[in-house]
């Protein structure tokens with residue numbers, strides 16, 4: 001809980017800090033990577049630094065945390081902390097790095113605010129930082145303790161690779177040493193370390209899709225402008241060994257809930273849907289499920305046949321598609337949820353590009369689904385979670 005001493009100081013300075021974040025973050029990251037270039041090797045994504053999403057996510061989440069402490073003094077924003085802790089743990093973040101971020105972030109804040117960074121202001125923000133850091137450290141410690149091994153990454157050999165749609169490959173991995181594998185909960189992801197063209201290791205998270213026992217399977221759409229997916233598509237062959245993390249991620253089904261499910265995806269966002277459908281076939285085949293998918297075309301839709309196969313094995317499931325090519329799907333063009341009947345008591349899981357999810361979320365809320373029943377997975381740093389709109393009831 002925030003101390004009574006810091007509370008009014010945070011209330012007074014939250015506005016200015018939030019406004020200055022875009023100016024503070026580039027200075028913070030520049031100074032941190034100058035002092036610690038090793039953090040760009042296998043830890044931070046260089047692409048997310050370039051496009052600015054990660055800097056905004058980290059500093060923005062601290063401002064969001066401070067605002068939560070002011071408005072709800074007795075609680076923490078658990079959803080946000082959980083997402084960040086899972087992402088951190090998937091990168092093997094060591095708690096001893098929290099002082100590193102603290103040092104460079106606070107140096108940048110002091111430089112930006114100048115005289116306004118009085119000792120009182122700095123002490124209050126220090127308190128916020130460590131409240132958040134300690135909450136994350138505790139969650140991460142618990143996540144590490146739940147693994148079947150004590151390593152952040154283990155070597156896995158590519159045991160198969162195959163095309164599953166235009167421009168989309170599936171990679172299957174088998175353990176390349178004796179490290180015990182933590183079983184994944186459907187919907188979780190692993191971090192894969194890829195050595196890119198200049199020799200730097202770059203981490204990326206991929207949702208696990210159903211596969212053979214004792215293996216990990218992911219599907220990867222090539223982004224020609226990307227730094228990692230072209231290397232995976234072009235250079236990674238059967239027999240190659242890559243480092244994979246344990247499985248993490250908190251966007252998973254609640255097995256105790258009987259609520260009807262609505263699974264919404266676009267493009268490569270089909271990956272958690274595949275994992276959920278496989279789980280339902282095995283564990284809860286009578287569940288009422290509505291699967292909604294949007295894609296450019298039938299050929300671009302990853303694992304289309306597999307999705308249809310799962311749906312045919314679930315007596316109370318229905319699949320509705322929106323495809324860009326006339327006549328190929330149930331509907332043409334963009335997803336329009338008003339074309340289907342969504343049960344008001346449904347639990348919704350979405351995965352796809354952010355503008356797609358924002359549009360569908362509004363449609364669902366208009367259709368009477370409460371915001372708290374809408375869950376989403378986003379690939380890359382989540383800036384949406386920093387806005388109440390993404391979480392509000």
Ligand code: HEM
Pocket residue numbers: 039043044045046048049054057058059061062083084087088091093097098099100101129132133136380381382383
């Ligand atoms: C990701 C917050 C400390 C390394 C993130 C994200 C947030 C965040 C909001 C984005 C999560 C997502 O949506 O995917 C924080 C906060 C911290 C903190 C509030 C301190 C209180 C650290 C430290 C390190 C670190 C100490 C390591 C030195 C990372 C990395 C990512 C990440 C590597 C992945 C993002 C990427 O490069 O794409 N963090 N973080 N964080 N954080 Fe932290």
